Amino acid sequence: MHTLQPLQHPPENEAELLLQARRLAGLTLGELAFLAGLTPPADLKRDKGWIGMLLERWLGASAGSKPEQDFAALGIELKTIPIDSLGRPLETTFVCVAPLTGNTGVIWETSHVRHKLQRVLWVPVEGERAIPLAERRVGSPLLWSPDPHEDEQLRRDWEELMDLIVLGQVERITARHGEVLQLRPKAANSKALTEAVGAQGQPILTLPRGFYLKKNFTAALLARHFIT
DNA sequence: AGTTGATCATCT
DNA sequence: AGATGATCAACT
Numbered sequence: 001m002h003t004l005q006p007l008q009h010p011p012e013n014e015a016e017l018l019l020q021a022r023r024l025a026g027l028t029l030g031e032l033a034f035l036a037g038l039t040p041p042a043d044l045k046r047d048k049g050w051i052g053m054l055l056e057r058w059l060g061a062s063a064g065s066k067p068e069q070d071f072a073a074l075g076i077e078l079k080t081i082p083i084d085s086l087g088r089p090l091e092t093t094f095v096c097v098a099p100l101t102g103n104t105g106v107i108w109e110t111s112h113v114r115h116k117l118q119r120v121l122w123v124p125v126e127g128e129r130a131i132p133l134a135e136r137r138v139g140s141p142l143l144w145s146p147d148p149h150e151d152e153q154l155r156r157d158w159e160e161l162m163d164l165i166v167l168g169q170v171e172r173i174t175a176r177h178g179e180v181l182q183l184r185p186k187a188a189n190s191k192a193l194t195e196a197v198g199a200q201g202q203p204i205l206t207l208p209r210g211f212y213l214k215k216n217f218t219a220a221l222l223a224r225h226f227i228t
Numbered sequence: 229a230g231t232t233g234a235t236c237a238t239c240t
Numbered sequence: 241a242g243a244t245g246a247t248c249a250a251c252t
Contacts, residue, residue, distance in 0.1 A: 048248055049233030082235080094234060175244050189247060192229065
């Protein structure tokens with residue numbers, strides 16, 4: 001029998017992962033939820049990570065809250081990305097938390113950002129709020145690694161942002177810094193604080209920040225996929 | 229508070 | 241309308 005069902009185990013290799021991801025293309029979130037025995041929330045207001053969790057389940061990713069890649073054995077990270085009717089991203093993409101202390105001497109080549117983005121399975125999902133959550137369709141997946149140009153774009157932004165962090169300027173950084181990679185708050189709320197470096201090199205408390213891919217970057221990466 | 233999964237809601 | 245800054249949930 002060939003009933004479509006979530007992978008019960010982590011995929012053995014890239015081909016198995018990609019094959020399963022391709023099977024999901026064209027199906028709705030409601031169908032995938034039903035087949036997985038889940039009930040979709042009415043909207044994502046209080047369940048912002050629901051789609052990501054659903055796709056993790058279908059693709060056999062190690063569940064949610066582990067500090068490693070989704071497919072550790074394959075070195076692959078899973079990212080669902082909300083898109084509009086033309087395939088363009090509706091949101092920026094969270095990459096990882098930014099380290100705000102202990103950064104003297106860190107370099108791009110061994111950074112968390114570069115490691116996270118080394119190989120990513122992108123799964124586009126219709127994201128317009130006019131479409132009821134259960135009716136939104138999953139798109140065709142893209143297994144991606146940064147090409148030399150993309151790596152260079154990311155490196156430049158990362159170095160600029162990390163320089164400011166190291167120099168105690170984290171609170172002067174806004175989301176406008178960076179062409180393709182930005183730094184924004186990543187916290188439960190504005191009361192959650194973490195340690196960082198102040199302008200005089202002293203410890204300060206500030207909002208935890210995360211690195212996010214700007215939409216121009218993910219739009220280009222998805223577009224490259226659509227034409228090839 | 230920190231990790232994972234992200235989108236919301238307000239402002240320009 | 242689109243981007244920025246703020247926030248939600250589950251688990252540890």
